[in-house]
Amino acid sequence: MQQTTERAIAEWLTRDHPMPEQVWTEWATMGVALVPLGKRFAAVRMTAEVVHAAVDSDDPAQVASGLEELLRGPVVHDRRVAGVTYYALVQCDAGFAWGHNEVAPRLGAGVYLGVPRIGRCEPPGTYWVVAPRHEGHLCSPQAVADLIDAGQQRIIQGAEL
Template sequence: MTNMALSEWLARSQREPEQARREWTDTGVALLPLGRRFDAVRLPERLVHAAVRTAVPHEVTAQLTRLLDGPVIYDGRTMGGTYYALTRRRRKGTWRHQDIAAWLGTGTYLGVPKLARTEPPGTHWVVVPRFEGDLCEPLAVTALIVTGRSADQEAGQ
């Protein structure tokens, strides 16, 4: 799938897709509403680095690609560094990990970089979506959270 088709898929999460296209052109990042095409799980940098046992960027990318098998965004300017795993929309139920890795959905906007933005500075893709509807499975995100929390607790002892 081409970057143009993927960009269109992302832009259509906006009621006015042209707005997302303008924001990508003007700033490199578009604010997209969650809860329409996808949700996101906010993963603190410390948790992710503990889970993948490295902070080396290319190694983190390789591990997240393998473990989550879906798109991930990184924003180093918020909350000490944050990863966002894009997931399918959540319909019902509670998210057991809300206190450490918040599930973000309807009513929340996420800064989504243009697809070519895969390196710092600023918000960028760590793992770029490969096709329309390419999203991380919630079970994979949960496994990453559990692994990271356990590794972080072990390191703190």
């Protein structure tokens, strides 16, 4: 990715932060920064169980490939104490009714998300499973909903066996 494109994406990600310079400092020192959701984009928090079931793999390369193909937008991987979590970045469209909050909540205004610096595409820590390709690049909420539905269906089928 060209350096100017990476810079444009990073500036787009930081634009709504009350102190954008803080984001740049956190990226430089820790590789991850807290970025506010709700204006430029929101995020859907998905468990590893649902994502891995949807892409039929827990292999990191296959998960990345599957998410790229199915969502065609940026996804953050975060390993927390409670386990692995994926965040699909989606548009802030108040007109889109999100029906998956119990399984995969849509996070928006008032929430800050740990966002890796552009170029951080592998562990350790929080990283891009699928990095944004240009400013404004987001996952379609419908594609995310379809992925969640597919993952849940595979989990149910597996439980019935």
